[in-house]
Amino acid sequence: MRLVERRIGLLFAGFCLCFLIVLGRAFWLQGVQGHSLASEATSQQSEVVTVPGLRGRVLDRHGRELAVSEDAATIYATPYQIVNPPQTAKKLAGLLDEEPADVLEAITADGGFSYVARKVDLGKARKIESLKLPGIGELPDTLRNYPQGHLASQVVGSVGTDGKGLFGLEMGDDGTLHGTDGERLVVNDALGDPIRLQTTKSESDGEDVQTTIDSAIQARTEAVLAQVGATYAPQNATAIVMDPRNSDILAMANWPPVDPSDLSDVNSDDLQNHATGFTYEPGSTFKAFTVASALEDKVVTPTTEFTLAPSIQVADRVIEESHPRGTVTLSTADILAQSSNVGAVTIGLEEGADRFSKWIDRFGFGKPTGIAFPGEEQGLVPKRSEYSGSTMGNLPIGQGLSVTPIQMAAGYAAIANGGILRPPRLVEKVGGEAVGEPQGKRVIRPGVASEVRTMLEGVLAPGGTASEVSVPGYTLAGKTGTAQVAENGGYSETKFIASFIGFAPAKHPRLLVAVVVDEPVGDIYGGSVAAPAFGKIAEFALPYLGVPTE
Amino acid sequence: MAAAATARRAAAAPSPARAPTRRTPTRRAPARRAPTLPKAASRTAGAVRGLPDCAPIVGLTRGRAWIPLLGVLLAGIVALNVLTLSFTATAGKIDTQITSLRQENSVLRAREARLLSNGRVSAAAAGLGLVRMSPDEIQYRHTGPAAVKAAAARLAAEG
Numbered sequence: 127m128r129l130v131e132r133r134i135g136l137l138f139a140g141f142c143l144c145f146l147i148v149l150g151r152a153f154w155l156q157g158v159q160g161h162s163l164a165s166e167a168t169s170q171q172s173e174v175v176t177v178p179g180l181r182g183r184v185l186d187r188h189g190r191e192l193a194v195s196e197d198a199a200t201i202y203a204t205p206y207q208i209v210n211p212p213q214t215a216k217k218l219a220g221l222l223d224e225e226p227a228d229v230l231e232a233i234t235a236d237g238g239f240s241y242v243a244r245k246v247d248l249g250k251a252r253k254i255e256s257l258k259l260p261g262i263g264e265l266p267d268t269l270r271n272y273p274q275g276h277l278a279s280q281v282v283g284s285v286g287t288d289g290k291g292l293f294g295l296e297m298g299d300d301g302t303l304h305g306t307d308g309e310r311l312v313v314n315d316a317l318g319d320p321i322r323l324q325t326t327k328s329e330s331d332g333e334d335v336q337t338t339i340d341s342a343i344q345a346r347t348e349a350v351l352a353q354v355g356a357t358y359a360p361q362n363a364t365a366i367v368m369d370p371r372n373s374d375i376l377a378m379a380n381w382p383p384v385d386p387s388d389l390s391d392v393n394s395d396d397l398q399n400h401a402t403g404f405t406y407e408p409g410s411t412f413k414a415f416t417v418a419s420a421l422e423d424k425v426v427t428p429t430t431e432f433t434l435a436p437s438i439q440v441a442d443r444v445i446e447e448s449h450p451r452g453t454v455t456l457s458t459a460d461i462l463a464q465s466s467n468v469g470a471v472t473i474g475l476e477e478g479a480d481r482f483s484k485w486i487d488r489f490g491f492g493k494p495t496g497i498a499f500p501g502e503e504q505g506l507v508p509k510r511s512e513y514s515g516s517t518m519g520n521l522p523i524g525q526g527l528s529v530t531p532i533q534m535a536a537g538y539a540a541i542a543n544g545g546i547l548r549p550p551r552l553v554e555k556v557g558g559e560a561v562g563e564p565q566g567k568r569v570i571r572p573g574v575a576s577e578v579r580t581m582l583e584g585v586l587a588p589g590g591t592a593s594e595v596s597v598p599g600y601t602l603a604g605k606t607g608t609a610q611v612a613e614n615g616g617y618s619e620t621k622f623i624a625s626f627i628g629f630a631p632a633k634h635p636r637l638l639v640a641v642v643v644d645e646p647v648g649d650i651y652g653g654s655v656a657a658p659a660f661g662k663i664a665e666f667a668l669p670y671l672g673v674p675t676e
Numbered sequence: 677m678a679a680a681a682t683a684r685r686a687a688a689a690p691s692p693a694r695a696p697t698r699r700t701p702t703r704r705a706p707a708r709r710a711p712t713l714p715k716a717a718s719r720t721a722g723a724v725r726g727l728p729d730c731a732p733i734v735g736l737t738r739g740r741a742w743i744p745l746l747g748v749l750l751a752g753i754v755a756l757n758v759l760t761l762s763f764t765a766t767a768g769k770i771d772t773q774i775t776s777l778r779q780e781n782s783v784l785r786a787r788e789a790r791l792l793s794n795g796r797v798s799a800a801a802a803g804l805g806l807v808r809m810s811p812d813e814i815q816y817r818h819t820g821p822a823a824v825k826a827a828a829a830r831l832a833a834e835g
Contacts, residue, residue, distance in 0.1 A: 177775065180782055191789035197779035248783055273789035312768070321761060323768045345794045598812035669811045 172313045174326070178268045179305025182332030184282050184295055186341040187374075187554060191273050192282045193296065193386075195305075195332075198269035199251035201242040203233040207261030214259050218242060221253050233261070244287055245269045268305075276383040278344050280399040281337075281499070281552070284386040292389075293397050295335060295553070298500035302556055305332040333557030337375075343367055344377040346666040350659050351381040351641075358646035358655055364400035366535045366550075367663060370542035370629055370638040372563055373550045375497075376667070401535075402502045405528040406623050406642065409609025410591075410652070412524030413470045414578060414627075415537060417462050419485035420477045421574045428459045428577050434468045440519025445471050448608065463584030465591050465606060467523045474522025482521060483510040488569050489537045489547065491529055496549030496564065505529040524609060525617075531625075535640040538605075538627045541578050542635035545570040579603050583632045592626060592657035597665045599675030603635075604628020604660060606652035611645065621645050626656035630664050636673045639663050 155163065184193035201218070208214050215230035222229065222243050232242045244267065246254075251264055270285045283294020289304070291297035308329025313322035347365050354363050360381075367377035378401045384392045398404070420426045433455045437446040445467050461469030474482055486492065492507030506528040508517060520526030532550055540547040548566035555561060570578075582603035586592050591606040607625040610617035625642040629635035641656040641663075649655050727733060736742050790796070 190792065190794075194786050194789050196782040196786040248779055269786075271786045271789065273786065274793045275795055277794065315765075321765045321768060323771045341794050345798070598810060599814075600811065665811060666808065669809065669814050674816050675811060675814070 171315075172311060175310045175312055176266055177308040177310055177325075177329040178266050179307050179329040180268055180331045181270060181285070181289065181305050182303040182557075183334045184299075184303070185334055185336040186339045186344070187337065187376075188340065189336070190341050192278060192337070192339070192341065194271050194273060195268050196247070196271060198245050198247055198267045200244045200265040200267045201246055201251065201254060202263050202265060203235075203240045203242050204238055204261045204263065205234055205236075205240055206238065208233055209260050214262065217257060217259065218254065218262065221250050222246065270387075272386045274341060274345075276385050277341060277348065278339055278378065279384045279386045280380040280397060281339065281378045281401075282386065284389060293500075294399065295337070295499070298498065299335045299553070299556070302335055303332040306330045334555070335553060336555035338551055338554045339378065340376045342670060343663075343667050344379060346670075347377040347379040347663050348381075348383060350662045351379050352383070353662075354641075354643055354646075354655065354659050355381040358643060358648055360646045361644040362396070362400055362404070363641070363643045364404060364531055365642075365659065365663065366401050366531055366638075366640045367667060368535055368539055368550060368638040368640075370539040370635045373536065373539055373548040373566075374554075375550050375552045376637075377663075378552070399499065399501075400642070400644075401531045402497060402499050403530070404642070404644070405503050405505050405530055406644070407527065407609045407612055408524040408529050408534055408625065409607040409623065410465045410467075410470075410524060411534060411605045411607035411625050411627050412527075412529075413462060413465065413522065414541060414582060414605050415485065415489050416470050416474050416477070416482075416522040417458060417581065418541060418570055418574060418578045419482060419488075420458075420473045421577055422485075422570045423477060423481055425476050426458045426473055428457065428581055430458050431455050432457075432461070432469055432472050434466060434472065436468070438468045438471050438519070440471060440475070441515030443516040443519045445519050445523070459581040459584055462578075462581045462605070463587065463590045465585075470522045471519055474518055477522075479513055479518050480510065482518065483513070486521070486527070489540070491527065491533055491537070495530075495532050495536045497532055497551070498553045498561075502532070503530050505533060524607065525612075531640050531642045534625075534627055534642075535638060538629065538640065539638050540569050541575050541582075542629040542638055543575070544572040545575040579629075579632055579635070582628075586628070586657075591651075592628075592653040594653070595657045595661040597630065597661055597668065600630045600664070600668055600673070601632040601676060602628055602630045602661075602664065603632035604657070606657055608650055608652045622650040624650055624652040624655035626652050626660045628657070628660045628664070630668060631673065631676055633676075636671060637664060637667050639667075 178197065180197070181195040183191050183195070186192055201222070205211075211230060211234050212226075215226045215233055218224075218233070219226040219229045224243070229242060232240050242262070246267075247269060254262065255264060268289060270289075272279070272282065272284075279294075281294055283296030283298075284292050285296050286292050291300040291303070296303065306329060307327075308325065309327040311322075311324040311326050313324075315321045344367075347367055351363050351365055354360070363381040365377065365379045366375065368375055378399065380396075380398075380400050382396055384396050389397070417426070421428070433453065435453050436451060437444050439445075447467050448465070456464065456466055456469050458469075458473065460466070461473065477485075486507055492505055494502045494504045508521075508527065517526055536547060536550050539550075545568050546566035547569045549564040551561070551564055553561050580603075582605055583601060584590050585605055586595055586602045592604065596602065604627055607623070607627075609623045609625070610619070611621035611623060612618075613621070623642065623644055624646050625640070627638070627640040629638040639660045641659045643655050643659075646655045736745065
C-alpha cells in the first residue's frame with residue numbers, strides 16, 4: 127500500500143514537473159517573446175491588398191470607347207529570395223516578351239525590391255503566378271487602353287505609369303476619370319488560403335467622360351489629314367469638324383498622329399492639340415469677319431462697289447493683292463469671293479479702327495473660347511490703344527493678330543448658324559450626367575449672317591479661290607486663307623499657313639469644317655492645300671449625318 | 677418564493693397613490709402591463725429552480741450519462757467553430773472570385789472595345805467588298821400628302 131502511495135506521489139510529482147515546464151514555456155512564449163512573435167504572426171498571416179479603382183472611360187458621342195481601363199499587374203522581384211536567377215529570368219522573359227538579359231538585370235538588382243515589368247496584362251500575370259517562382263511577386267495595377275489606336279490621340283490624351291493624365295482630356299478631366307484605390311485586409315491560414323477578408327477601404331471606379339466626337343467622322347478627318355501630310359509634308363496640320371447649330375465638336379484631328387500607348391519616341395510638339403493650342407495669323411479667312419462687321423454696321427451692302435487700285439497704302443505700308451492685277455471694280459461679295467486684300471483693307475478703313483476693334487472682341491478673338499479642353503490658347507490681338515498707323519492695313523486681312531483654329535471655327539459657326547457665337551462643346555456627359563449646351567450670344571443679325579453665307583458661296587463658285595472644290599448634291603460656302611508666317615519682325619517669303627473654313631449646306635449649314643496646314647511644301651495656297659481636304663471631309667460627313675442633298 | 681408572492685401581492689393590490697395616475701391615458705398603458713412582467717419572471721424563476729429536481733436531470737447527473745452528453749456538447753462547440761471558420765474561408769474564396777470576375781470583366785470590356793474599333797470594322801467591311809457611297813449616288817425618298825395617306829392606309833390595313 128505504501129508502495130502504491132509512493133508511486134502515486136511520484137506520478138503526481140511528474141505531472142507537476144510537466145505542468146511547470148509547460149507553464150514556463152508558455153510564460154516564455156507569451157510573456158517574454160510574445161510581442162515579437164505576435165507581430166511576426168501578423169505579418170505572416172495577414173496582408174493588406176490594394177484593390178485598384180479603374181479609371182473612367184472616354185467615349186465618343188455614340189458611346190464607343192476611345193479610352194478604357196482594365197486590371198493588370200506589376201511584376202516585381204525580391205532579388206535575395208530568387209534561387210536561380212538565370213533560369214528565372216529565362217522563364218519570365220519568355221512570358222513578358224522581353225530579353226532575358228534585361229529581366230536578369232532587373233531581378234539581380236541591388237536592394238530588396240525591384241520592378242521586373244509594369245502594367246502587365248492579366249493573362250500573362252496569371253501565367254507568371256502559376257510558375258510559383260521564388261522571389262517573384264505581383265502587385266495589382268491597371269492598364270489604360272486606347273482601342274481606337276491613334277484616333278483623336280491629341281484630344282483624348284494619355285496617362286503616365288502613375289495613372290495620372292499627361293495631356294488632353296486625360297489630364298483636363300483627371301479629377302473625374304481618376305478612380306480611388308481600395309484596401310482589403312486578408313488573413314491567411316498556415317497553407318496560405320484566405321480565412322478572413324475585410325475591406326478596410328472601398329475602391330471606387332472613376333467616372334466616364336463622353337465627348338461630342340463622332341469616331342467615324344474623326345477617323346475620316348484623320349485619314350484626309352494623313353493624305354494632306356503625305357502630299358505636302360507640313361510641320362503640322364489640324365482639322366475641326368463642328369455642328370454649327372450647337373457648336374458640338376464632331377471631330378478634332380491633328381497630323382502627325384501619335385500612339386497614346388507608346389509615347390517613348392514622340393516629339394512633345396506632336397502631343398499638342400493644334401486645334402486649341404496653335405496660334406497663327408489667319409490671313410484671308412479673317413476677311414469674312416471684316417465684311418460681316420461692315421455689313422452689321424451698315425457701312426457696306428453685298429452689292430456696294432469699290433474701285434480698287436492694284437495696291438493701297440496705309441501709313442508706311444503698301445498692301446498688294448496676292449496676284450498682281452490692274453485697277454478693278456469689285457462688289458463686297460466679289461472682294462470676299464476673290465479674296466481681295468486691297469478690297470478688304472478698303473472696307474476695314476471705311477469701318478474705322480474703333481468699331482473694327484470692337485468687332486474683333488465681339489467675335490471672341492483674343493480670349494479663350496471656353497471649350498472644355500486644357501491649355502487652350504487665346505491668341506494675341508492688339509488693343510485699340512496699341513494700334514499704329516498701319517494696323518488697319520493689317521487687321522482687315524488677318525495680319526497683325528494671332529488666333530487659334532478653334533476661335534476661327536467658333537466665329538464661322540456664328541456666321542453659319544445665323545449670328546450666335548457659342549463656346550464649342552467637346553464634352554457631352556460627365557459620369558452619365560449631361561453637360562448643358564453652352565449659352566451663346568448674338569453677335570450679328572440673322573440677315574447679315576445670311577448675306578455673308580451667300581457671299582461665301584462665291585468662294586467655291588467659278589472665279590472664287592476654291593472653285594475646284596465641290597461635293598455633289600450640296601452647295602458649299604467657305605473662305606480660303608494663305609497667310610505668310612511672321613518671323614524676325616517681318617513675314618517669311620517661303621513659309622505659309624494654308625487654311626480653309628467652310629460649311630454646308632450653304633443655306634442651312636449642318637456641318638462646319640476648318641482645316642489649317644502649317645508650312646506645306648510644294649503648294650502654299652489655302653484653295654489648293656486645305657480646301658480639297660474640306661471637300662473630302664464634307665463628302666463623307668454630310669451623307670453620314672443624313673443631311674439630304676439639295 | 678416569498679419575494680415572488682410579495683411581488684404578486686403588490687401587483688394585485690395597487691397602492692392608493694397610483695389611482696390618480698390611471699386617469700391619464702398615457703400612464704394607463706404601462707400600469708396594465710406592469711403586473712405581467714413580474715408574473716412571467718417569477719414563473720421562469722420557478723421553473724429554473726425546479727430544474728435540478730426534474731426526473732431526467734436527476735437521472736442524468738446520478739448516472740454516467742452526463743459524460744457522453746458533455747462530450748457531445750464539447751464536440752458541438754468544436755464543430756461550430758470549425759463551421760464558422762469554414763464559412764469565413766468560403767466567404768473569402770467568394771470574395772476572391774468576385775475580384776477575379778471583376779478583373780476578367782474589365783479585360784473583356786477592353787477586348788470588346790478593341791474588336792469594335794473603327795479601324796477594324798472598316799477593314800472588315802472593305803474585306804467584304806463594301807464601299808462608301810458617293811453623296812450623289814444616295815437616293816432620297818420624297819414624301820408628300822399622297823405618301824402619308826398611302827402609309828396611313830397601309831398601317832390601317834395591317835391592323
